[in-house]
Amino acid sequence: MLGWEYPPHISGGLGTACQGLTTALASRGIEIDFLLPRLYGEEDAPHMHLLGASGSEAIERVPVKTWQSQESPLQEAIANEPSLSTDPILTAAAQASEGAASARIRTIQVPAMLKPYLDPSAYLELLAAGGFDEAAVARLAHELPGPPHRQPEHAHLLGDDLWEWSTEPTTEAHYGHDLFAEVARYAAAATRRVRGRKYDIVHAHDWMTFPASIEIAARANAPLITHVHSLEYDRAAEGADREIVAVERQGLERAKRVIAVSYYTRSLINRVHGTSLDKISVVHNGVYTRATVEAYTQQRKSTGPVVLFLGRVTFQKGPEYFVQAAARVLQHVPNAKFVMAGSGDMLPRMKAMVESLGIEDAFRFPGFVRGADLERTFSTADVYVMPSVSEPFGIAPLEAMSYDRPVIVSKQSGVSEVLRNALKVDFWDVDKMASQIVALLELPELRRVIVDLAREEIRHIHWDAAAEKLIPIYQSVSAA
Amino acid sequence: MPSVCFYFEVHQPYRLKPYGALQVGQDHEYFDSKLNGQVFRKVADKCYLPANESMLRLIERTDGRFRISYAVTGVAIEQMKQYAPEVMNSFVRLAKTGAVEFIAETYYHSLAALYDKDEYKAQIDLEVDLIRSEFGQTPRVFRNTELIYDDEIGQFISDLGFDAILIEGADDILDWRSPNFVYRVPGRETRLLTKNYRLSDDIAFRFSNRAWAEFPLTADKFAKWVHQHSGAGDVINLFMDYETFGEHQWRETGIFDFLEHLPDLLFTHPHWDILTPGQVIERYPALGDLSFHRTVSWADEARDISAWRGNAMQQRALAEIYALGTDVKRRNNSHLLALWRRLQTSDHFYYMATKSASDAEVHDYFSPYEGPYDAFIHYMNVLKDLNLSVLGPLEKRIPA
Structure with a gap:
């Protein structure tokens, strides 16, 4: 799964959604490698040392303790009111969210100057603000390839040249000089991180992870699910960035199945991108985006x-x-x-x-x-x-x-x-x-x-319902 | 010669009855007199009567060397007379021992200090008059509702002529200072007595907590903790709800035995004695000014005023009740005025708190309702009826 954010640094709805969904899925026996971009300078250094340590073999596996430490309201309710423990619905739900989950989620963090819903100008601001420290950049210099230049089109990301520059060490450490270059660089780096691993499904959340997920799915020969929380059209309406829209469309086209967070979003995807309604399943988030409501x-x-x-x-x-x-x-x-x-x-x-x-x-x-x-x-x-x-x-x-x-x-x-x-x-x-x-x-x-x-x-309660809807979708795309 | 200073708060609110929207315009009886009577008699049996007996016995046994202080709210005294007059009699007996000091506060245990200073003064005057007439004492020391305090309140109370104010010994305010000395309102002669919340809460909150490492707390152990402060402080201020004895901590926990033995054990150390707040400020000089950069109280983990106005419901309810002041006073009707003031009692807003974890448990313990939402709904319906049925008719008579 290509997701966003990692507790305790949850900044917005998309991170919350990824966290809730992943935890609920893991508690139902789904094993997840959770790839996420990490902004430097915002978190504890030890992670980054691990990451930067050994080049292309480095896959960091962090047991997601913090996700499990919070008792779900169901467990809490049962603890407070023992008679509830005989309620089959409650106990099933509570047991499902216990224990096992932590063993099934591994996070793989890839340094990248990305966070949800950046737009090209916000990216440049973030870059200029230096949201990372110099030492981190120096470490990066030896470990991660920088992108050559921003390419005029995104399609090339899928070609083998991507792989070439992702394995080729470079002495120049930097983030992409604009948002799209950074998304491309992230795709390359992310792909390199999981090289050789086998996946039954590649599941990506919103447009910035689409290029990476397309590449990883192609290499793993696994079906791609793209999950749309919001469209560029939602965020900017008529002022939508055409290039973002193009990346979105590519992700939707390459996906075996598209997941929309509401019927509203589903019909919007259909209208904006022409994606067939049959291809789009609705899995409601635990919490609705205010925009939908x-x-x-x-x-x-x-x-x-x-x-x-x-x-x-x-x-x-x-x-x-x-x-x-x-x-x-x-x-x-x-x-x-x-x-x-x-x-x-x-x-x-x-x-x-x-x-x-x-x-x-x-x-x-x-x-x-x-x-x-x-x-x-x-x-x-x-x-x-x-x-x-x-x-x-x-x-x-x-x-x-x-x-x-x-x-x-x-x-x-x-x-x-x-x-x-x-x-x-x-x-x-x-x-x-x-x-x-x-x-x-x-x-x-x-x-x-x-x-x-x-x-x-x-x-917490509601993510369980979301996971219950998602699992049959996983089964259907991986069986086909 | 260091001292221990006991202060106990005696208060019972007039709880509102569950007052639904359909009652608005129909029902002008707002308080749950059945419940209030039940609660008062229950607390009288479990706490006030046996605790007063213990205090009287201890004072007699120690020839008045065991001394205590009380603040008894006006609304508690009203209900005492109505529901349990024998409690009133025993407080009068205590007042006559000469070992008991009565402290002033607001008659209605209100938050007027934060909203309406004229009203605040009026409620303090009412309480002082009541203490004088019921117990024959004129209070020199003041405590604000739930020890709510900041510099502005300090100046105001100082201007009213009180000699000392009881406050919470909040860590961030005291900083490096010890709560076990007397302080001063900045620029004034008015003294500040800061609660030693660790030792106070050991009795008030932790006494029966089996998960506490120091459980069970014996009088012997507690006296030793107090004596450890020898040479490192003038006065240990033990401030708590009076209902600690027998109501928050039931008789079965051994709280009355603890109380029974504590004075003698405190006196085993020849240097220590027990004083009332008025005696404390006579004996010990103020060490320095103590300034408050925030409003402090003794409630909840936060020790601030979020227990009463931490959420939008509480803020709305408070804003509305105080906004009625002008209208109510213009009416010049003592029943209406008393009604409005009973609605100001801080407990109403305390029940509306939406806190989490351990704070919520305490709020739930005190609340007569099913939760903060019901508390808010009942209260707002009452205000609606008050506006519609009582104040409304007045408005019509005033030309626009």
């Missing part, structure tokens, strides 16, 4: 605040309590809108109940939603309510939280025992449920504190 929020039509029920409309899910709470909320927040998304045997009765309460103008019943509609539904809600009468666990609140939505969950759900940053209510206590909805709609501070803390809280 905002993109949907802008499409929002309704004027009042929106309260969401999303799930099967059956007795077990408690839809009638949602309707009863809605009627009470409307007396205090008359412009509130309620969405009951889902289908089920109680749907006709719910529609009748809404009518008899005279609140049909405030209700929408979009039926079963999936894909982009599901994302839009979550993104445009102000509050998510899960009033289940009985719920062994309940993953939907976690999903809502991953869209930065505050959630209300019934105390009769397993998830309410795990979550700290959610409002909790007995499913039958519709007065309190209404009060909580009103509070979330009227008090921005309440929303803000819950959402901020919940984002941290669910990070």
